[in-house]
Amino acid sequence: MLDVRNLSVSYGQHRALHEAALRVDRGEIVVILGANGAGKTTLLKAICGVCEGRVTGEALLEGEDLVGQPPHRIVEAGIALVPEGRGIFPDMTVEENLTLGAYADRARDEQRASLDRVMTLFPKLGERRRQVARTMSGGEQQMVAIGRAMMSNPSILALDEPSLGLSPLLSKDLFKTLRTVREAGLGLLLVEQNARASLAIADRGYLLDTGEITHEAPAQELLTDPAVQRAYLGGAAAKPAPKPAPASPHPAERPVPTMPANRPSPSDIAAQAVKSVASRPARPAAPEPAPAPKPAAANGAAQRPQPAPPRPAPAPAGDRKSASDVLGVEIGDIVGRAAQTSSRRAAPANGSGRLPTVPDRPPMPQRPRAPEIPMPDLGSSADRLKSVLDEIEGAARRAESWRPAPSNPPRR
């Protein structure tokens, strides 16, 4: 019924499909298996007239070539596409979605009959005909999408990954549904990620590898083919696998990566690492950082723990300036003279008239003596306080005796 020959598609310089050939008969499910990017969607779109790339070759339906025809003409000819992602109208009811599928001339006259047929095939859609589509489960929405495609009364239904995003349970329902559609006499061209489930319901299958159909066989044969099992079924004993891994030049030649039998265990690796650290030659000791310069210690202060912040290095002794150098007098002399002055003014507490003797100072280093500076007579704080009080008392007395000066009487 559908006979595809030498079908090629290019997207610019990229050839996504190369001279593909396949056939789908009435009442037959044909599955296309291929890795991601192999060209499965491109093949379906090219047949259905919705491919963005440049399409050459032939897609004959009942002898009529569909390549180059507008999509609505292809629907009229009898092919309906259920795109990946369903493409239903989420805010419309189930019935509205289904009715929209009957826009083709070939379906319009039989819209009522088609709706009844779909509702009979999928009783759930009949029960939910008034339900807004987006409120339905993923599996139910997929059913709406298939039902809508069937409303155009097609002879071939092309489905792109219908089980994508469905739970295993809903996928099972979906594949049951597809069987039902086949029993209604339609031919199904199915692109599916779930290779095991799709081959289980399919009649024949094609392997598509980087744009080329590399193998065709009955579905049961493909199911038991070791190369197909390795490439698409996750190994003979494995459960249905998700999306197959990226393709090798040919699925049958795909190398299966295996772990070496004698690979080291994690504990071996850890032991080896420890051993290598232990046997590593000792590194030469890093040079000690220069000790932080410390201020000159006196009287055993060097024994006390010193804070470590780095400090500027002390100037060489020859450059150092003492307070005496700066002031031009010896500090010791200043202190001694101030003490003498203070003793002259303050009354001794013991009445002896003598102050305790100032202990002898250590001899000062011999320096040329600076000229003597006369010291100001600063006095003691008691003296200063007393003089301030005297002054206040005097001011108070003057204030008490103060009288305003007599002034001239105002003239009349």
Ligand SMILES: Nc1ncnc2c1ncn2[C@@H]1O[C@H](COP(=O)(O)OP(=O)(O)OP(=O)(O)O)[C@@H](O)[C@H]1O
């Ligand atoms: N509109 C486009 N423009 C350019 N390149 C495209 C376009 N559509 C598909 N291709 C390219 O064509 C190649 C086949 O894509 P296609 O979608 O047909 O692969 P697929 O087998 O369906 O992959 P998947 O299983 O991941 O959906 C990819 O390399 C893809 O990048």
